[in-house]
Amino acid sequence: MDNMENKKIRKGSSDKRAKIIAAARELFLSDGFDRSSVDAVAAKAGVSKRTVYDYYGDKQNLLLAVVEETSSAVLNMIDRGISDHLWEFESLEQALILFCEQIVASANGSSDYMALTRLLMVEAANLPDSFLESLDNASEEGIIRRFTEFGQKGLLDVPDPKMAAKHFAALTFLMVFNQPRKIGTLEEEQTKRIITEGVRVFLCAYAPHTVQNENQPS
Known part of the structure; x- marks a missing residue:
């Protein structure tokens, strides 16, 4: 199941991707999607904000990725x-x-x-x-x-x-x-x-x- 928008998103390392997904999941669950910023996700994952955007395009795609990974x-x-x-x-x-x-x-x-x-x-x-x-x-x-x-x-x-x-x-x-x-x-x-x-x-x-x-x- 792949519902990500068709954007030019870097594949990146699996380790960085896992850290971003884990950080986003924790923040979305604790603070909610609307109140969670990409800056906060990046800081929690220990990566740059640019890396999050490069890997996932935007916060909406990041939410889809979190739900897909969890599901x-x-x-x-x-x-x-x-x-x-x-x-x-x-x-x-x-x-x-x-x-x-x-x-x-x-x-x-x-x-x-x-x-x-x-x-x-x-x-x-x-x-x-x-x-x-x-x-x-x-x-x-x-x-x-x-x-x-x-x-x-x-x-x-x-x-x-x-x-x-x-x-x-x-x-x-x-x-x-x-x-x-x-x-x-x-x-x-x-x-x-x-x-x-x-x-x-x-x-x-x-x-x-x-x-x-x-x-x-x-």
Whole structure:
């Protein structure tokens, strides 16, 4: 996913780029995009202001780069969950439950997930709609692909895999993330109940009528 404007921006060293991104992320999270200056980012990264402009063009591109870098870790987390649980399994229901539980556990322990959530919530107005749409599509891509394949194998009835992926996420891990929390994260038992019931509701809607949910993939 590359939504940077097509400008003449130096490639530069990976070390300097990492320092700039880290500094910008910290400042955007603590002070907000509008109140964070390129001067402050440069000072925190230990580089010149010119270097920041040479590498990223402007502050808007820098925000996009920060969100892209942060989202990459979250997308990798989803890919790992798919690889770990949605390729080889005996029970589709159990595989989906384990996948969601891994996503929740990984997100709860991830500073990248928390940073991404905050950036998207607070800085949405400073991010192009096309960028947000691309990010949303990227987060669903792996699940959509697997659901399409499950449909081809007769494990799910998914005429619209993209909509099915949205329903699945809304009923399971997104419902967990959206629960009010007084202190820390939800109790493990409550999380498991939300996910398990969500998966079962999803399968009631999307399991083929003539096939049991416990089918083994071919």
